Amino acid sequence: MEKLVSMKGITKTFPGVLALDQVDFELEAGEVMALLGENGAGKSTLMKVLSGIHGRDAGELCILGKNYGDLSPKSAREAGVAIIHQEMNLCNQLTVAENIFLGRERRHGIFLDNAAMNREAEKYLEELGISVPADRIAGELQVSRQQMVEIAKALSVRARILIMDEPTSALSSREIEELFRIIRKLKEQGHGIVYISHRLDELSHIADRVSIMRDGRMVSSGSFSEYSMDHIISLMVGREIREQYPRIDRAKGRKIFEVKDLNAGRKVRNIGFSLYEGEIVGIAGLMGAGRTELTRAIFGADLRESGSFYLDEREIKIEKPGDAIRAGIVLAPEDRRKDGLCTRLSIRQNLALPNLDRICRGFGVIDSRKERALCREAIENLKVKAPGMETEAGLLSGGNQQKIVVGKWLLRNSRLVIFDEPTRGIDVGAKVEIYQLMNRLKKQGIGVLFVSSEMPELLGLADRILVICDGRITGELSAAEASQSEILKLATAFEKKI
């Protein structure tokens, strides 16, 4: 067997994080290698090293027998590595052929040779056994066809190594079968395929070998037939729980919040659950499972098809975030810089923004003294480290930004606080402070909904965990019965398509 890729001892650090730790990885011609691991295990980072997007700190990288020192995206492409992205990377307004030849257009002198490009593009598409006219506008094609165009594009640059990231997530069962047929064909032609997916049951149709990552390390690798599903899951989980979580006990009280029959697009389907006084409810799920969409749908940030909400046993109407805030439901969103902060405004202005109703006198005139007092209180309570309250919010560190995003909501009497990935990208000290904050709310009898990709912190803090997969709640676990493998099993409980 010809070896397409050989990576040895690959190590990669990001500031404060060891993303890849001495990883070995091999790919041979004519095989499908399933690359598995939970969120943040290092799969994407490894593939980004292979495709030249990330550099590496140490390790050998050999593609088609040639050793590469510094690998740029361009030289990776020329070496034959191509990524078929989860979100299609096509220019929607251009034709299929224009997309395939983007950046290396065929020309006659200074003029484009469209005829030649169309001819060649159709040749590649025919090789895949699909009929898509090369002059069709790419954006008008179905998602599955767009994926084929991406694959054709990879073939047209003579890529031997195809990296597919969750290729079936947007496909119907018939389309998945077609994709698998094409993958088998590519195998026969001597291509090697790295197949990243959380849909474990689909792997049996396609995978030859499997590599499992956890915490930036390669924990197991071998022939797919030698692994059972349970074994794979047990290898994926078992992340060390390094930190101590400051769990507090409090008796469960009255029902605070209930949502029924919530539907919003493909990522939020038939959601219903309740939340009681004195508990932190965790939401677990894989990347793209629809957790953020769920929080936004509750908060009124996105349109929804159906759903009713009850706060303290009374039905409330939530059409826009303002309604939720007035009712006492607040959201600290996942993407701080995009959704949480006005980065060009000061700390004071950010903290005051949702609380202007509390600090305004008649005619909407802001009481500056009240405003400053309120902000001083928040800054002291949250231990925000900043030169002053006039500092531009965008200039703060991640942890301090997060404290502002969370802190602005604690200045009002809320009934339910939704935290979406509150500890992402912040240092350990700040994390602990956020945990303590959630505990404080729990103690006060305020409902806490806690979305996180980090299973250890969910297990450490939540009293109850709802697991979401592909927009549906696939299970509910109490703190006592929850374990990492239990969560992962539910998080990969996809509806069977094939």
Add this chain to the structure above:
Amino acid sequence: MKEKKNAPKRLLEIRGMGGALTAFAGLIIIYIVFGLINPKVLSLQNILNLLRSMSKYLLIGLGQSVVMITGNIDLSIGSVVGMSAMMSATLMTRGIPLIPALFLTLCLGLLIGLLNGILVGKFKLPPFIATLGTMFVARGIGYLVNGNRNTDNIAAVLGKGEGDRFQGFFYYGKTLGIYNTFWIALLLFLIFYFLLGKTRVGRHIYAIGSNADAARLSGVDIVATTIKAYLISAFCAVIVGYILCAQAGMGNMEAGNMYEMYGVAAGVIGGVSPLGGSGLLLGTFAGAALWQTLENGLNMVGAQVGIQRIVIGVIVVLAVLTDVLVRYGRRRPAGH
């Protein structure tokens, strides 16, 4: 965290103050330099004229700045100036009494502002395109109201008393020795300054300009706030329309031509960010004053109009360029 700080430092901490103070400093330097070249620049009459001529740019700059702080732009205000001048003059020359004529004109102007706000805020049209459309519409209405020609002299129809009252109030009259035009501009400046700095609406205007997504998730009504901003810019444009009408004593179809861009220039020179979210109306004040002083000075030393335009163009670009460079320099060390 330290709260005690000396006054100047506290002042500089106010975001946008840097740009405003720089423009004021530039203004003083320019004034002194021209004063040394030609002492007539320093004469009382020249100062009075200067205050009056800058008022138009200040008013239009206030409106445009408020919209720019929301992260948008209003290209229609120059045409609203023209439309208001034509509309008010036409109504007056057709025998409508002064106050109803001005009121109807204001309503029409605000209607354009409302339309801008709805198109940009509710239907999410790019503000450049939406207000380009209303710019043509407003100019067209200005042409149509008096049958495609300038109006007759207002005083001839209104009568000398009423006509003088109107022209005096908006342009030729003085209060406490200073032209009324300046008092009007100053009053509106103070009102909007207070509105932006001290009220909820003002805070919302900054917030949606800084980050509309985050503002929405904080409960800010984006549509309502956008509409309010465009109503303010239309309101300012209507007032400028009155002023131009009073100055000429008639309605001129080309009145207010290019004023939307003068508004941008006044704001930008004073440090109002065209990207939204930052800037002070104090800067707009300084920007309008600097620009008029420069134009006035260049005039007095006999520079051609072409030279004046080139100098203004260079200053606008320099103002934004320094802002960008300062931000870039400040962000880099703190970035990690």
